Structure formats: C-alpha cells, structure tokens
Amino acid sequence: MSKAEQKIKRVLTALQDHKEPDRVPLTDFYWSGFLSNWKKAFNLPEETDIYEYYDLDVKVISPNMDPKVESCVILEKTPDYVVFKSGFGCTVKKMFDAPMPMFLDFSVKSAEELLNFTFDDPRDDRRYFEKRCDIINCGDSFGTLPSFAEDIERNKDKFCLFGSICEPYETMWRIRGTEGLLLDLAMHPEKIKAFAQKVTDFMLGIAEREIELAPLTGMVIWGDVAYDKGMFFSPKLWREIFFPCVKRLCDFIHSKGLITIYHGCGRSLEIFEDLIEAGVDVYNPLEAKAGMDPVMLKKRYGDRISFFGGIDTRLLGEGNWEEVEKEVLYKLQAAKGGGYMPASDHSVASNVDPVIYDKLIGLLKDKGRYPLSV
Template identity: 25%
Template sequence: MALLDNPLSREELKKVIEGRGAARRVPMMIHEWINPATFKERAGEYKAVLEHYPCDTVVTYLNIPQVFDAPPDDPSYRWLNFDNPFPPGVALDTNSALDDWAKLDGVLADFPNPNYPGLITKNPLPENGVYRVGLWWYWLFERLWSIRGMENALCDFYENGDEVHRLFRALTDFYKALVARGRKELRLDAIWTSDDIGMQTSPFFSIDVFREFFKPYYKELIDHVHSLGMHFWLHACGNIKPFIPELIEIGLDVLHPIQKYTMAEKEIAAEFGKDICIWGGMDVQRIIPYGTPDDVRREVRFMFDTYFRRDGHFMLTAGNNMTIDTPLENLKALLDEALTYGITICR
C-alpha cells in the first residue's frame, strides 16, 4: 500500500478511461516502467522511493511463446517450429528467423496452443480493488519483424501479402483465446500490448498498408476484448498521428505514450483527447536522464495542463522503460509532482 495516498479504485479508473469524469487525482502508473533491479547496488533506494507513491494498476505478464525456445512441458509452445539457427547474440530485427515463407505451412500446423497451462501465471493477484491489466509485448508488426527481420517485414506487405495475412490470422486467433483466459482466470479489467508502428518522424508504413494488414485484425481483437467486458490498451512508440483516427474508429480505449519530440502534444490533445484516453508518457530520452528535478516538474505540469480533461481521458506514466541513467532525484520529482499536481488539477 502506498504511504502517501491510496491507489485509485477499479471504478475510478474505469470512469477516467471511458471519459465519464475525472477521478480524485490524475491516475499514475509510473511503477510499471521502472525496475529497481536496473540500478544494481542502488536498487533498494529506488525501490524505497517507488513504495512511497501510489500505482493505480496491478499488471501481470501473460506468458506468450518465444520465437524459438519452448518450455520443457510443451515443445510446440513457441512461434517457430524449428530451433534457433543463429549464434548467440544475433539480433532478430536484422536477421530473418523465418527465412523462407515456404516454411509457414509447417509453422501454422504446429502453432502454439493458447490453452497451454503456463500461459497464465499461478501467482494470485491482490484482492485490493485495484484495476487489473494483463500484458504481453509484440502484437502484429513487432511479431512480424521479430520472425522475418525488419527489412523483410517491411517488404512483405508488398511482396508476400497473402503470407502476412495467414500469419496475422493465426496470431489473432491465438490472442483471442489468450484474452478470454485472462478474463476468466485472472478477472482482468484490461489487456495491454505493444506494436511500435511509428518512427521518430513518421509511421513505418503508409495508411493503406495499415488499413489492409492491421486495422481488420486490430478491430477484431479489440471487439473481442470489449465483448468480454475489458478495455484495450496499446503502447505504440513514434509518430503515429495518421493512425490515431483509425485507432479511435476501431474502439481503442487507451493509447500510450504520445512520444515527446515525435508529435505535437497540444495538437494531439486538441484533436483526439475527447475520443480516446491518453496514457501520457513522460520523456525518458532527454528529460528524465539529463534534466534537473525542476525540468522534470515543469514537464509533468506541461503534460497535465495539455492533456487533462474534466471528463477524464488522461493518465500519466513514463514513455518507456527507465534506464540506469535515471537520477534518483528525478524519479522523486516525477512521482511527487504527479501526485501533488494531479490532486490539485482535479479539484
């Protein structure tokens, strides 16, 4: 339990996400993006600071398959049905694990089973009335490039479209079963996943590619999540402004992080803030590692003044994982300003 304030309740968070009103303060989930172990011998100091502030969600990781490695009790619980051909340390974004689409038939015939017992953690979630989120990384684009390599993946939309659709169909069916288990076995309130479909200056691909290869599968899974009574949260780094109206159209509930220095925050807030909940991400590229505590506090206030709405639709977190160059004083400033100004602005 946080020492300075209690977490918001599940109902308070739902109200904010759905745009039905602000809570008693702006929701904050900074803890989800910082691991004290990152700071090695100083881990205890960072952990002590985090324990002094509230986190308004409890997040559990869903154990989705790895590309090559399968658990001992299910050798088919992996995305590809063959062993890793690369030497240790080879990056999958620069190499093609699935080097030939002719192998796809075998991959799909031996696709991982979403009923695998180890998919769901056996650790019970706390019964404290806090909003529950189930998380896995890599939705469609990130999963595609993780098995095809980045260069191949970007060419596949034009050269191997049928195969991409077959893969995305199988992934979507797996994810639909996964989220149904999350709702039934963990009583989740939301599903959170990632698809970094933007670069620093623009999306990775055209709106036409998005509409053909992503939008239908995104919509199908979001609709399925909604049918189970849950919200859908998406982390997508980079400049994705052209895609935001499409994401709103298909019912995405929460979008993270509106990455600083890639899009104009005030424009995004003005155009889309009424239609989607923005899970604003504090900049971790420049301000957190290299700014002063005063810089951090100013940025928190800028974000709150930009995104906050009386009808909700705004929550605060970090833009991505905080790294070892995060000063402890900057973390304190972020948490303290988020809590104190988050109370003030809601009055």
C-alpha cells in the same frame, strides 16, 4: 471499498468515462537497470515492489505469449552475456550490462515459411502456471519471473490489473525479422495478410484465457508500427492488413467488459482515426521526440480516446529537476476533464536518477489532484 476497487474506479473514471476522479491515475513501465539503481539509492530490500512503494494504480501482468511455449532455450552463456533461442524462433543475445537484447537471427526466412509457421496451444497451462522467462516479459533482463497466476494472486487486491497481448505486426517481426517482414509486406502482402489472421486467432486465445484466470479491468495491445518520423510502412497497407486484426482484438476485449490500451511507439498519427475506429480506448506511450504531445492530441481527439504516457524520457534521463517539473506541469494540462494518465513516454530507463524520479512521483500526486492547478 477495497484499495483495488478504489484504483479501478479512478482508472475507469479517467480513461473510460473521460471524467475527473479524485486524482490522475498513475503507473509506468520500468527497466530492470533503473529498478536496481532505485533500490540502491534508497537502501531498499531487493524484493521491494516499486508499484507498491509508490502506491501506483495500474499493473500490467502478462503470461508467456511466445508462439512456442518453450522459451529462452540457452545456446551459450558466459559471465558477460547469454545467447538463447526464444519462443518466436529468433536467436537473441543479451549482454548483461546492456538495457535491451540483440536479435541475431530469425528461423523463418521467407513469406512462404511464415505461412507454414505454427503456434502452440494458446491455452497451454504452462503459459499461465509456470515461471516465465519469455521474451515479452523479460525483454530487458534475463531472469525468471513468477507465473502469471501467481503474479495475479499476489496483486489482485492491490492494483487495477491489465493483461496484455500483441497485435500481428508486433508478433511477426520477432518471427521473421524487421527487414524480412517489411520486404514481405511489399512483395507478398496477401501472404502476410493471411498470416496476420493466424496471429490474431492465437492472441485471441491468449486473451480469452487471461480473462478467465484474472480479475482484469483492461488489456494492453502491444503494437509498434511506427518510428519517430512516421509509419514503418504505408498507412494504406496497415489498413488493409492490420486494421481488421486490431478491430477483432478490441471487439473481443470489449465483449468481455474490458477497456483497451494500445501501446504504439513512434509517430502513428496517420492511422490514429483508424485506431479509434478499431476500438482503442487509450493510446500509449506518446513519444515526445515523435511529436506525440498529449495536450495537443487531447484537443483534437479527446472526446473519443484517452491518453497514457507522454513525459519526455530524454528529460528524465538527462535534464535537471526544473526541466522535469516544467515538463510534468505542462503535460498535466491533458488531464483536465479526465482522459489522461501521466507516465514516461516509453518506460523509465536505467539513466534516470532515482531521486529525480522520486520527486516526479511526489509532484504528480500533489499536482494531479482534482481540481487541477497546473
């Protein structure tokens, strides 16, 4: 069995079958600032891949899924920042010493304009075979990545690979802006519902082409519809507008023999039953500050859904090793019987000490072996 096949088996045993593999599967998402600090801390070559270095199991590789293929058109550039227009039509400012970009303006100003917004061909070869500088792949940096196809070829024999797509809300706020979209949801829900179906059609086209080009095990669906206190809008509205779209995405992914990971930040407990009904197999990232405790959630939902994430990034960035160790050993209880992949509760940020993170991975590999003793 090849290394990739071993990792695929480990991931599916834990997350799909809800059983115990040899050890808990591992992966994470990383800010570019952390990766830079990590390489400096351990005197590593610039080309070092953290996933290979720690022999992690899962790698998520995404194509350019911007509505317009032409992404990141530079409007202004200085030594300190760059201003660009993204393929979503929004104008974005990226300060090179800041972790995330600022959204300055949105080209769509009304629900009516949103309905008239058009998407480029989801199967356009440029999305998959040209270098990527789109907003989803380069959200906390402004660099150029290898093409989707090149990244797949480089990693297909090393990792359990997942592709990714966005559900409609995640797509629409980048086109309309959060304030404008929330206003439209309240005043013009039928128009938003109609556009959500167009977004879903587009993302299904992206997913179909990813699956054709890559040996994927699953697909991540990006969908932030909540913050740390609850939903951005009513659960009733989510069920009416977005549930049918998420179900269509999950149904298609399952029809291709893949599993689904739904990445939803914040406290989305009010729609958790709906996400399970829609076909979500794994929920991520389980933000600690939002009360998304994987140990507690597994007790309630663990026979119907698996979990990925949950390790408090506030502790990773600001706590000492004893606090981090206590957090990890507690969260690993969710892995008893399978059904859990430990990771940060969003991504590994720039303020995380590389030495602490290195010890964290060592602890997960040591204590994450079955039978667990935590």
